[in-house]
Amino acid sequence: xxxxxxxxxxxxxxxxxxxxxxxxxxxxxxxxxxxxxxxxxxxxxxxxxxxxxxxxxxxxxxxxxxxxxxxxxxxxxxxxxxxxxxxxxxxxxxxxxxxxxxxxxxxxxxxxxxxxxxxxxxxxxxxxxxxxxxxxxxxxxxxxxxxxxxxxxxxxxxxxxxxxxxxxxxxxxxxxxxxxxxxxxxxxxxxxxxxxxxxxxxxxxxxxxxxxxxxxxxxxxxxxxxxxxxxxxxxxxxxxxxxxxxxxxxxxxxxxxxxxxxxxxxxxxxxxxxxxxxxxxxxxxxxxxxxxxxxxxxxxxxxxxxxxxxxxxxxxxxxxxxxxxxxxxxxxxxxxxxxxxxxxxxxxxxxxxxxxxxxxxxxxxxxx
Numbered sequence: 001x002x003x004x005x006x007x008x009x010x011x012x013x014x015x016x017x018x019x020x021x022x023x024x025x026x027x028x029x030x031x032x033x034x035x036x037x038x039x040x041x042x043x044x045x046x047x048x049x050x051x052x053x054x055x056x057x058x059x060x061x062x063x064x065x066x067x068x069x070x071x072x073x074x075x076x077x078x079x080x081x082x083x084x085x086x087x088x089x090x091x092x093x094x095x096x097x098x099x100x101x102x103x104x105x106x107x108x109x110x111x112x113x114x115x116x117x118x119x120x121x122x123x124x125x126x127x128x129x130x131x132x133x134x135x136x137x138x139x140x141x142x143x144x145x146x147x148x149x150x151x152x153x154x155x156x157x158x159x160x161x162x163x164x165x166x167x168x169x170x171x172x173x174x175x176x177x178x179x180x181x182x183x184x185x186x187x188x189x190x191x192x193x194x195x196x197x198x199x200x201x202x203x204x205x206x207x208x209x210x211x212x213x214x215x216x217x218x219x220x221x222x223x224x225x226x227x228x229x230x231x232x233x234x235x236x237x238x239x240x241x242x243x244x245x246x247x248x249x250x251x252x253x254x255x256x257x258x259x260x261x262x263x264x265x266x267x268x269x270x271x272x273x274x275x276x277x278x279x280x281x282x283x284x285x286x287x288x289x290x291x292x293x294x295x296x297x298x299x300x301x302x303x304x305x306x307x308x309x310x311x312x313x314x315x316x317x318x319x320x321x322x323x324x325x326x327x328x329x330x331x332x333x334x335x336x337x338x339x340x341x342x343x344x345x346x347x348x349x350x351x352x353x354x355x356x357x358x359x360x361x362x363x364x365x366x367x368x
Contacts, residue, residue: 016363019363020359020360020363020364021059021061023359023363024041024043024059024061024356024359024360025061025062027352027355027356027359028041028061028062028352028356029062030352032347032349032352034347034348034349034351034352035233035348036230036231036232036233036325036347036348036349037347037349038230038327038345038346038347038348038349038352038353039062039230039346039347040060040061040062040074040230040345040346041059041060041061041343041344041345041346041356042058042059042060042074042075042077042079042228042258042343042344043058043059043060043061043258043341043342043343043344043356043360044056044057044058044059044257044258044259044261044262044341044342045057045262045339045340045341045342045360045364046262046263046266046339046340047337047338047339047340047364047365048337048338049337049338050269050271053266056259056262056263058075058076058257058258058259059075060074060075074228075257075258075259076214076257076259077226077227077228077257078214078226078227078228078255078256078257079227079228079229079255079256079257079258079326079328079344080218080224080227080246080249080253080254080255080321080323080326080328081253081254081255081256081261081321081328081330082249082253082321082322082323082326082327082328083180083319083320083321083322084254084261084264084318084319084320084321084328084329084330085183085249085251085252085253085254085321086183086251086304086319087264087265087304087305087318087319087330088202088206088215088254088264088304089183089186089187089190089202089251089252089304090128090186090281090303090304090305091205091206091268091272091273091281091304092190092194092201092202092205092206093124093128093186093189093190093303093304094273094277094278094280094281094303095205095206095209095272095273096190096193096194096205097277098273098274098277101193101194102124102189102193103124104123104124104125104128104280104303105123105124105125106123106124107121107122107123108121108122108123108124108126108127108132108185108189109121111124111188111189111192111193112185112188112189114160114165114166114185114188115165115185117166117167117168118133118165118166118168119168120133120173122173124186124189125280125303126173126174127179127182127183127185127186128182128186128303128304129176129285129301129302129303130176130177130178130179130182130301131173131174131175131176131177131285132173132179132182133170133171133172133173133174133175133177134165134170134177134179134181134182134185135163135164135165135169135170135171135179135181136163136177136178136179136180136181137159137162137163137180137181137250138178138180140162140163142162143162143248144234146248147234147244147248147324148234148235150235150243150244150245151245152245152247153245153246153247153248154247154250156184156188156250159181159184159250160181160184163181165181176285176287176288176301180249180250180251181250183250183251184250184251186251187251187252190202198217198252199216199217199219202215202217202254206264209267209272210263210264210267210272211263211267212256212260212263212264213260214255214256214257214259214260215254215255215256215260215264216254216255216256217252217253217254218246218252218253218254218255219246219247220245220246221241221242221244221245221246223246223255224240224241224242224244224246225241226241227241227255227326228326228344228346229241229324229325229326229346230325230326230345230346230347230348231325232244232324232325232348233348234324235324240324240325240326243324244323244324244325249323253323258328258342258343258344259342261328261330261342261344262330262340262341262342263340264330264342265317265318265330265331265332265340265342266332266338266340268281268332280302280303281302281303281304281305282302282305282307282317283302283307284300284301284302284305284306284307284309284317285300285301285302286298286299286300286309287299287300287301293351294350294351294354294355295308295313295354295355295358296308296313296354297310297312297313297314298310298313302317304319305317305318305319306318306319306320314333315333315334316331316332316333316358316361317331317332318330318331318332318340318357320350320353320354322348322350323348324348325346325347325348326344326345326346326347326348327343327344327345327347327348327349327350327352327353328342328343328344328345328353329342329343329350329353329354329356329357330342330343330357331354331357331358331361333361333365335365336366337364337365337366338365339360339361339364339365341357341360341361341364342357343356343357343360
């Protein structure tokens, strides 16, 4: 089958699961244009509300694992979630905002003197929505060369200096421009406003309240041992652990299981955040035209969340990540039967991860 949304509801628990598994296996088996195609997928999902929510269920595809480990082992394997970490950082900021410790619409310079020399003023919310006029390093050849060489990562201050933050470099304030640098600064804001190292703030504000027992902020190469990875063209035939350093994700990177990534997006409810802040997190602003080959019809970005606004395609929200050797995607759709899903691929194919996630959302929400 092609990567088209499927709105067939489940006709029975077993039959529905078989149909879902077959649909996901079909997507995984399609020929991919990615230079690092996925061979294995870990898919975790749940549906329902509050105490009535179903336990998170995890599938590993294909059932015969081509490389490394039995399916039961992979189901509980942690992976780097790359930019899904942005959703975690944003959730922590909103928890502080709910207690009056951070003002979303106040000047970010209060917590971030690194921005003091830039023209004008920006808010914390503008940083969270990638509209603060901040630069990024994604297109820098020196960044990619350093990662591929297995070099030690730049320090936070070096990221800022190389990208010209103090000199005011960056796109116009108010326009959407994806910026990892912005979330590096959000990490610093959390440490300063939260009064503790970032790992401790995330544990206190996100991991513990949502029951994400596998989640941790990784800091060293040794932390990558045992994680779910495929090969990456960045490192050729060399395994990603040992070649890659998590510090090359400037804002920090979390590792967790697919089940906990699913719990993360399913747990962002009014029991976790006040309704007004939760709605603001999900109220995306348009970021441009539909993205070719991906499921987005009306792509938007909220506070640390990628958001589909088109009512026929969605709505759904969450985040896709990408980096050497693994692609995570975790999304939630609301409604009478809310559904959440997390997909981990052992390859570098954000489009496939998103199509698999959308397939689950549309099937499990009852064909809405």
